[in-house]
Amino acid sequence: MKPLQLFDPDSSTFTYVLFDQSTRDALIIDPVDEQIERDLATLREYGLKLVWTVETHAHADHITSAGKLAELTGARTAAPVGCGIGTAGVQLRHADTLSFGGETLSALHTPGHTAGSMSFVWREHVFTGDTLLINGCGRTDFQSGNAADLYRSLTQVLFALPDTTTVWPGHDYQGRSHSTIGQEKAGNPRVAGKSEAEFVALMDALNLPKPRRIDEAVPANLTSGIRHDMDGALLMQPRPTQSGYAGDVSPQLAWQWAQAGRAVLVDVRTDAEREWVGFVPGAVPVAWKQWPGMAMNPQFDDAVRQAAVGGKPLVLLCRSGVRSIAAAKRATELGLEAYNILEGFEGDPDAQAQRGRKGGWRHHGLPWRQN
Numbered sequence: 001m002k003p004l005q006l007f008d009p010d011s012s013t014f015t016y017v018l019f020d021q022s023t024r025d026a027l028i029i030d031p032v033d034e035q036i037e038r039d040l041a042t043l044r045e046y047g048l049k050l051v052w053t054v055e056t057h058a059h060a061d062h063i064t065s066a067g068k069l070a071e072l073t074g075a076r077t078a079a080p081v082g083c084g085i086g087t088a089g090v091q092l093r094h095a096d097t098l099s100f101g102g103e104t105l106s107a108l109h110t111p112g113h114t115a116g117s118m119s120f121v122w123r124e125h126v127f128t129g130d131t132l133l134i135n136g137c138g139r140t141d142f143q144s145g146n147a148a149d150l151y152r153s154l155t156q157v158l159f160a161l162p163d164t165t166t167v168w169p170g171h172d173y174q175g176r177s178h179s180t181i182g183q184e185k186a187g188n189p190r191v192a193g194k195s196e197a198e199f200v201a202l203m204d205a206l207n208l209p210k211p212r213r214i215d216e217a218v219p220a221n222l223t224s225g226i227r228h229d230m231d232g233a234l235l236m237q238p239r240p241t242q243s244g245y246a247g248d249v250s251p252q253l254a255w256q257w258a259q260a261g262r263a264v265l266v267d268v269r270t271d272a273e274r275e276w277v278g279f280v281p282g283a284v285p286v287a288w289k290q291w292p293g294m295a296m297n298p299q300f301d302d303a304v305r306q307a308a309v310g311g312k313p314l315v316l317l318c319r320s321g322v323r324s325i326a327a328a329k330r331a332t333e334l335g336l337e338a339y340n341i342l343e344g345f346e347g348d349p350d351a352q353a354q355r356g357r358k359g360g361w362r363h364h365g366l367p368w369r370q371n
């Protein structure tokens with residue numbers, strides 16, 4: 001069984017989709033923001049249900065679509081614990097596994113390109129991110145990179161896999177798609193037959209230009225590609241937008257409005273998410289299920305029309321503010337006054353604190369309940 005390999009020509013990035021052939025549960029590795037429509041179309045074409053988005057590291061050259069994919073498909077997000085991607089729901093450690101249907105992906109900590117970088121093993125395949133590239137390896141001159149660590153990750157972790165293991169890299173800049181551990185061990189010009197000192201000297205002398213998008217990409221990737229307004233928590237006046245809905249409000253302001261009967265809270269997460277993460281008391285539950293390009297959901301239209309009794313404004317919340325914006329736009333199209341709640345509802349604050357994330361409904365001292 002082989003992974004689906006997808007390519008983003010702008011950043012030369014490979015994205016991989018793995019799935020269980022009978023349950024159709026799928027996992028995506030290193031999805032690229034600009035390719036989200038292609039990836040959603042691929043999932044539809046193969047009849048797959050995305051259950052995990054996984055990052056090999058916090059990328060410097062492109063922005064991930066992990067946060068958006070999670071919002072649109074209900075997938076959970078996973079990233080290496082050492083990468084500082086605080087928004088990822090699961091912080092992976094060496095030897096951790098992720099299940100999709102009856103299939104298992106195993107994490108290998110392979111530092112060097114970045115300190116947190118990981119590779120992932122599935123069956124007879126290894127997804128090496130920017131640790132091992134075909135006839136090359138990731139650079140080590142930025143983002144906590146370290147050439148000696150990379151040498152050890154290559155020679156002691158990846159080259160310890162069976163020679164027949166297929167290598168699926170994070171990038172290729174010369175039109176190649178995959179390799180094997182045996183081929184790379186024998187012929188990779190950066191590392192084959194080289195001592196650690198020789199490898200470090202070679203890496204130190206590369207003098208590569210800085211990636212074009214690094215200043216924009218790294219901060220965005222630390223929040224799974226979703227950029228929050230960090231002032232959101234302090235916003236006690238609605239902030240108007242030009243984006244087709246009335247404005248953004250903080251969770252506190254939304255709650256104040258709801259308590260005072262000035263607005264109706266609408267929770268656009270799915271039933272499964274509400275059960276899993278927690279319920280916001282009094283919020284009208286109506287899932288926003290529209291995938292890009294799909295027809296509108298008439299149930300949503302009916303439910304929000306009913307919720308806006310007496311012309312009351314609606315304040316919409318989801319997990320991280322992607323679906324709630326789309327839903328607020330739709331409610332506005334229906335002639336309703338609709339606001340988006342910044343930062344959404346991420347559940348257990350202790351788990352969030354561990355993930356280094358500051359947002360979330362309960363974090364703001366607002367009530368919630370677990371079923």
Ligand SMILES: N[C@@H](CCC(=O)N[C@@H](CS)C(=O)NCC(=O)O)C(=O)O
Pocket residue numbers: 011059060061130136137138139140171208210211212213
């Ligand atoms: N020209 C590319 C450079 C990309 C780049 O530096 N890629 C990193 C991975 S994030 C790398 O390790 N490249 C290895 C190499 O170029 O040898 C850009 O501007 O984005």
Ligand SMILES: [Fe+2]
Pocket residue numbers: 057058059060061113130138
């Ligand atoms: Fe990279």
